[in-house]
Amino acid sequence: MHFKGQQFGEEVICFCRKHWLTALSHFGLWALLVLTESIFIFNFGKFHGIVEGNFGVAILYFGIVVLLTIYLHKTFLRFFSYFLNTVVFTDTRVILHKKTLFLQDSHEVLDITRIQDVRKLQDGIFKNLLGYGDLMITLASDNSSVLIPFVPNVNFHFRCLSRIKRDALVKGRIRSLKKDEERLRGSFSKEKSEEMIKLERNQIEEAYKKIIGETVKSKTEVVRVSEPEPSYGSTSYRDLLIPEETVEKKL
Amino acid sequence: MLIKILVLTTMIISFSFAVVVQMRLLNYAKKHPLPESKYTYLLGFIKLGYINVLYLLSVAIHATLFLWLTFYYL
Known part of the structure; x- marks a missing residue:
């Protein structure tokens, strides 16, 4: 566990504090x-x-x-x-933790799936020379925006957040494809089901390959997006693939 | 004499506050063991622990100097 409030199976991708300025x-x-x-x-x-x-x-x-x-x-x-003031990027949430030792302890949590847009604001000579900027996150539900100011190495964190958002969408797609697979087995003939299942499995494999092993590179940081350690109760991407023998048995 | 007592009391309160700060920091560090690296430190190398040591040294030196000033000159 990396912070209080971290959920079971949640992976911390990276975190940052405000720029040294x-x-x-x-x-x-x-x-x-x-x-x-x-x-x-x-x-x-x-x-x-x-x-x-x-x-x-x-x-x-x-x-x-x-x-x-x-x-x-x-x-x-x-x-x-x-x-004590940190911004934590996990695979499911963005957590803004504003804390002092005695007077303040507030959290703001943004669900990755609810993020509509991410804007990087890096205007001005100091921001461009020193590599910091602001991230403006627009939420889908009510079009409200959250501003994260003084983000250090803002290019890296902008790309990281975009990648986390995309990965969350792909994970959701893989889950819905799995549900479709179950539904197809009951709705079509054996040959058609097998053909459609193989097609969906290829899509899952391609989505899986895109995520695992990719790296996010920046001038100063290299973050490897790796498959999360399988833990009890949670599934990795591989577990979402239904093995051949299980399909044949059920058909 | 009164001034000496007042300054001594102030420094005792200062030390007590520093102890409370240490307890709060320890509590925070236990609850939030974030994966630190050179990219999260201040200026790439300054950790929270270094600032903490500087704080304790500053409080100790501050108290020592003012107590010495008060008891030596007054």
Whole structure:
């Protein structure tokens, strides 16, 4: 299991976090914090006398300590939330997980079969130079769209999502072909049934060959789309093919 | 004296918060063992664990320095 909520037989294809550009501001804030604290600590010796003699200034000193402490924790909590926000692509769903350590934990799940269109938006010089962009996913049910911003290596994730969508359609087709095969056996003569079954089996074989062994290549990643490990209760593509002897026995 | 107590209390709360953060992070890591790779790390090599170590070091150094400042100078 790769994440909480992963379904039985569900395969994680890939996942991503936002592009490193979104974390750049956190680095900047952290550097600013380090600089401020260093200046304050190294120069405290010059004005510690004022703090010692004056209660009001001492309270101000305490206030600065508290603010710097809070700012330190807040900066690192922002870093952590960068790592906790993920987009997971599985063979059946796209899961947008927005999480912080204390304040937020929300999931948005998009069913692959309900995805109508996927658009890749990569406008602007920075997006093209740094290779990131937005994915706009339009759903079939109510034409609503979901935007996934700052997707790193957006070309790869766009192709990956398109491939997952196509594979889900082919899997659905294979299942419906299997159902048709069962129906044909009861509806036609033995010779006609065998002929039609062989034709459908060829279609299944071709669809199977297209999926297994293909690779999705990008500039930086190679993802092999492989047959999922057969597990109890789930079927692989091979299991969907009805063996010859079973057909002859039933006919 | 009051300022020393207040600063000490602040640093104890800071440490306690850091411990709570560690527990939350551990809980998350147990529930979400995602297949990490160089393509999912920050800038290709920075893991969540590295940021965590930096966080703990920062909290410790911050507390040490301000406690030393408070107790040495005031």
